[in-house]
Amino acid sequence: MKLQRNQGRLSLASAQGRTLLAGRARIHLTDTTELWSDSNDGIEWEVVDHESGGAVVRLKLTNTSVYPVAVERMDLLIADEGEMVARDVEVGRLGWQSWSYTALPAPLPADKSTWNAAAPKLNPMLPVTEAERLILPWMTLLQHPGSQQSLLLGFLSANTQLGSFALQETRNGYRLTASSFPEGKIVEPGETLLSEPMIILQDTSLSYDLLHTYGRAVGSAMDASTQKEIPTGWCSWYEFFTNTTEEDMLRNLAFIAESELPLKYVQIDDAYQTHIGDWLTIKETFPHGMKWLADQIKSEGYEPGIWLAPFIVGAESDVYRDHPGWILRDQQGCPVNALDNWDTRCYCLDLTHPEVLSWLEKVFTTVVEEWGYTYLKLDFLYAGASRGVRFDPSQTGIEAYRAGMELIRRIAGDLYILGCGAPYLPSVGLVDGMRVDPDIGVHWIDPRDPFGTEPATRSAIRTAVSVGWMHGTLWNNDVDPVLLRDHNIGLNEIERMTLATVVAMSGGAAFLTDDLPKVEPEGARLIPRLIHPTGKAAEPFGPINEHGLPVGLTLTGAAGVAVALFNWKDEAAEVCFNAERFAGFAGHSLYDAWTGERLGTTGETISSLLPPHGHRLILALPEGKALDVNGPLLGAIAP
Numbered sequence: 001m002k003l004q005r006n007q008g009r010l011s012l013a014s015a016q017g018r019t020l021l022a023g024r025a026r027i028h029l030t031d032t033t034e035l036w037s038d039s040n041d042g043i044e045w046e047v048v049d050h051e052s053g054g055a056v057v058r059l060k061l062t063n064t065s066v067y068p069v070a071v072e073r074m075d076l077l078i079a080d081e082g083e084m085v086a087r088d089v090e091v092g093r094l095g096w097q098s099w100s101y102t103a104l105p106a107p108l109p110a111d112k113s114t115w116n117a118a119a120p121k122l123n124p125m126l127p128v129t130e131a132e133r134l135i136l137p138w139m140t141l142l143q144h145p146g147s148q149q150s151l152l153l154g155f156l157s158a159n160t161q162l163g164s165f166a167l168q169e170t171r172n173g174y175r176l177t178a179s180s181f182p183e184g185k186i187v188e189p190g191e192t193l194l195s196e197p198m199i200i201l202q203d204t205s206l207s208y209d210l211l212h213t214y215g216r217a218v219g220s221a222m223d224a225s226t227q228k229e230i231p232t233g234w235c236s237w238y239e240f241f242t243n244t245t246e247e248d249m250l251r252n253l254a255f256i257a258e259s260e261l262p263l264k265y266v267q268i269d270d271a272y273q274t275h276i277g278d279w280l281t282i283k284e285t286f287p288h289g290m291k292w293l294a295d296q297i298k299s300e301g302y303e304p305g306i307w308l309a310p311f312i313v314g315a316e317s318d319v320y321r322d323h324p325g326w327i328l329r330d331q332q333g334c335p336v337n338a339l340d341n342w343d344t345r346c347y348c349l350d351l352t353h354p355e356v357l358s359w360l361e362k363v364f365t366t367v368v369e370e371w372g373y374t375y376l377k378l379d380f381l382y383a384g385a386s387r388g389v390r391f392d393p394s395q396t397g398i399e400a401y402r403a404g405m406e407l408i409r410r411i412a413g414d415l416y417i418l419g420c421g422a423p424y425l426p427s428v429g430l431v432d433g434m435r436v437d438p439d440i441g442v443h444w445i446d447p448r449d450p451f452g453t454e455p456a457t458r459s460a461i462r463t464a465v466s467v468g469w470m471h472g473t474l475w476n477n478d479v480d481p482v483l484l485r486d487h488n489i490g491l492n493e494i495e496r497m498t499l500a501t502v503v504a505m506s507g508g509a510a511f512l513t514d515d516l517p518k519v520e521p522e523g524a525r526l527i528p529r530l531i532h533p534t535g536k537a538a539e540p541f542g543p544i545n546e547h548g549l550p551v552g553l554t555l556t557g558a559a560g561v562a563v564a565l566f567n568w569k570d571e572a573a574e575v576c577f578n579a580e581r582f583a584g585f586a587g588h589s590l591y592d593a594w595t596g597e598r599l600g601t602t603g604e605t606i607s608s609l610l611p612p613h614g615h616r617l618i619l620a621l622p623e624g625k626a627l628d629v630n631g632p633l634l635g636a637i638a639p
Helices: 209-221 237-243 246-258 289-299 318-322 354-371 381-385 397-412 457-466 493-506
Strands: 002-006 009-013 019-029 034-036 043-049 055-062 069-081 090-093 103-106 134-137 139-144 149-155 162-169 174-181 185-187 192-194 198-203 232-235 265-268 303-308 312-314 337-341 344-348 375-378 416-419 433-435 476-478 510-512 539-544 550-557 560-566 573-577 589-592 598-601 606-610 615-621
Touching: 002 043, 019 043, 019 055, 019 149, 055 069, 090 134, 103 139, 103 457, 103 539, 134 139, 139 209, 149 174, 149 209, 185 192, 198 209, 232 303, 246 265, 246 289, 265 289, 265 375, 289 303, 289 354, 303 354, 312 318, 337 381, 344 381, 354 375, 354 397, 375 397, 381 397, 397 416, 457 493, 493 550, 493 560, 493 615, 560 573, 560 606, 573 615, 606 615
Parallel strands: 232 265, 232 510, 265 303, 303 375, 375 416, 416 433, 433 476
Antiparallel strands: 002 009, 009 019, 019 034, 019 069, 043 055, 055 192, 055 198, 069 174, 069 185, 090 103, 090 139, 134 162, 139 149, 149 198, 162 174, 312 344, 337 344, 539 550, 550 560, 560 615, 573 606, 589 598, 589 615
């Protein structure tokens, strides 16, 4: 890979001399003035080699005028030349936050109305956007099937600015724009401003190795938290939702303790507070209060976990009524709405306001030190990074978000923090775990959701299998809990088993969520098999279908390999398990991981007729190695 600067243009060429990307840089000022790299406007690139073999690029603006300038956006590269922006390029997408659309490289959908979902929930609020741009926050992986080239462009950090990419159609292909957003930062005469750094990685094969390289680079740059034990536990959400009561918690705690389930956490989700934002005002359905509940959990030998959405407040909350000045506002002075939920608007807090920070300190000091909760599930965190008019106008959304998270981290100390609905890059180093999918819901798909981002099991699976490279590198991945019950649910047994396999193959957090005393015997028997995370994420393989789903997953361990093949279709389909998936494991026996049935050896091709949304999970084990069908699902390969 060769990166060259010449007459205000930046070009990237392959080792064979083919142009991969080429273009100019541009600065958008808040007054709508545009400065260009080829017009001698004080713009230059800083390019350094990275230890991974890639290159790191930053854009620098020097204010050569005699007046201060406000910088809205820094386009590090606007490239509409090169084979990596050709019409047939396949595009990998990483979301703004946990629930945004994320998928492995695939052709873009022709229907542009499904390219972007609404800001700020599923896309960042960007101040300058042209029509029909596909927004790709943080990183994108481009693949060109014809030349077998892969190119990853991703921001290496998010300490002060949002980094994002965008694709627009052109006559011959696409225009790729890489942008860093200072959000109106003032640059005085003679001063300079730098963008966030962007790393460029290139490979001559269509593989996902670049994702792992990128993850390691970001983890190092942002001081990722990767040493915490992968959590196991039970969460109240996907059976009781907001109707959870103290009695529900105690009944499930008793079942867990009597069954001696080797879980660590018992977590109360959204249900205990009177309103969103009024975290210390407790509903009558928890008559003994939250400290008492935490003490009950500890008395049974488990750690108590709790859910909060600390950066939003509901329009009906006491906090909003008493402190309207704490709310982030738009340019017209209206509250910035993070989302509509719980039959109310939920507004973003201004995390630069000193009183907001003092209030957050009181809330988390109470939850952690007085109540005694040791696992913090923090939701809708993207609200803290939303664009708006802040008490401190010099801070960007990213700076405000990190200040809020750093405050929580300081109070929590070594306690486990799980980010949910959290902007990915600025959360690195501040959370121990990250929800990496939309809610699983209790149904396979939501036909009313054109973006594939609302709660649905298929959407959650698509995201989970796309971001295995994050696990153990940026944090512990957290795919939503498995679902085992056969009542009050829109998933059939086949779909529930497929979800369970994906969760197990993710290597991350292993949580239960059903009302455990009421789970039918068939589901209850599976519990001991599904609460032992492997610690290692599986690799996707094969073509990506129109829903962003791969043919299968492979997980290699010290004693064998697990291969899962899926039928994502709505009708039965035959799939083949061929020997190439078991390279390096010659002479091993193949077993169905769920049933223990011996299927053959690694030298054979096996065909199976799979039901709609079904799968087959095969373990390749050395001859003579026992397979315990009552033990951990993937325990036999010992990843």
